Amino acid sequence: MSAIAGQLDMFTLLEAEAPDVDLATLVGFTSREADPDALDAIALAWSTAYHDLPHTQWRMFPGWRASHTGMNLGKNNPHPTFMYSADLRCRHWTQGTCAEREANPCLCVGNDMVTKTYCSACDWWTPIARSENAAVELQLDHCWPGWRDLPVIESKMKPAGGYAFNIPAAYPQEWQTPGAPIRECRGMTRYGTRHVPMASPFGGYKTAVVRECGAHND
Numbered sequence: 001m002s003a004i005a006g007q008l009d010m011f012t013l014l015e016a017e018a019p020d021v022d023l024a025t026l027v028g029f030t031s032r033e034a035d036p037d038a039l040d041a042i043a044l045a046w047s048t049a050y051h052d053l054p055h056t057q058w059r060m061f062p063g064w065r066a067s068h069t070g071m072n073l074g075k076n077n078p079h080p081t082f083m084y085s086a087d088l089r090c091r092h093w094t095q096g097t098c099a100e101r102e103a104n105p106c107l108c109v110g111n112d113m114v115t116k117t118y119c120s121a122c123d124w125w126t127p128i129a130r131s132e133n134a135a136v137e138l139q140l141d142h143c144w145p146g147w148r149d150l151p152v153i154e155s156k157m158k159p160a161g162g163y164a165f166n167i168p169a170a171y172p173q174e175w176q177t178p179g180a181p182i183r184e185c186r187g188m189t190r191y192g193t194r195h196v197p198m199a200s201p202f203g204g205y206k207t208a209v210v211r212e213c214g215a216h217n218d
Contacts, residue, residue: 029063029086033125036082036118039064062088070117070132074203077179078121079143081197083135085115119143136195136205140181144204150175152183152209165201181205185213 046061063086070083089112115135117126119142126138140147151171155163165182175182180202186192186209199206 029088031128036066036084036120039084040066060087062086064116067115067132070115070197072117072179072197072205074179074198077203079119079139079179080121081117081119081139081143083115083117083132083197085113085132088112088114133193133195133208136197136207140205140207144181147175147181147183147207150181150183152185152211154185154213163199167201176202178202179204181207183207183209185209185211187211187213 042063043061043065046063050061064084065086067083067085070085072079072081072083074080112130114128114130115132116128117135117139118124119139122143124142126135126142129135129138151168153166153168153171155165158164165184167176180200181204182200182202184206188210193208193210195205195207197205
């Protein structure tokens, strides 16, 4: 992704002292792969620079932020992963005064929410995806090849909390290992279809399969 004229590259930003950051050039988004610590530093620099400014001067951060609900760690997980999201939706015409908006043309980098995940064991980023689920699936394809062929299983909530999983006797033994994902039937619904980290009975992803449940398993 080519840099927009007048804007700092993310690595130039990291070399700058926070008090000297020019707010007009502070962007923080990059399509290139970067160390997660570098992305965290960019997000922190943005928050620090804008923290005490008046509301009319505040700007939504368009760069990558770590998702605290998207971490897939788990005990003995051989592929601990971290999720990062960037909000590229344009808010130029809702921020600042009319005069400020006219004087500072829109420099938004997109019009969507995008996500990617990072596996620290593999030191590998997924390509940028348009949804959390898509990013998770890309990561699983790399770290857990063959997961798409797993049998679909069902679960039900326990009275005291948590879920009980109906794992058939013929379920592959090699997939009953720390960090392994599962494919779970979620029913024919538009809701409750998120791939949930650290929610499988093995501490990995509980991925959603949207279809009728109870009739059969794969």
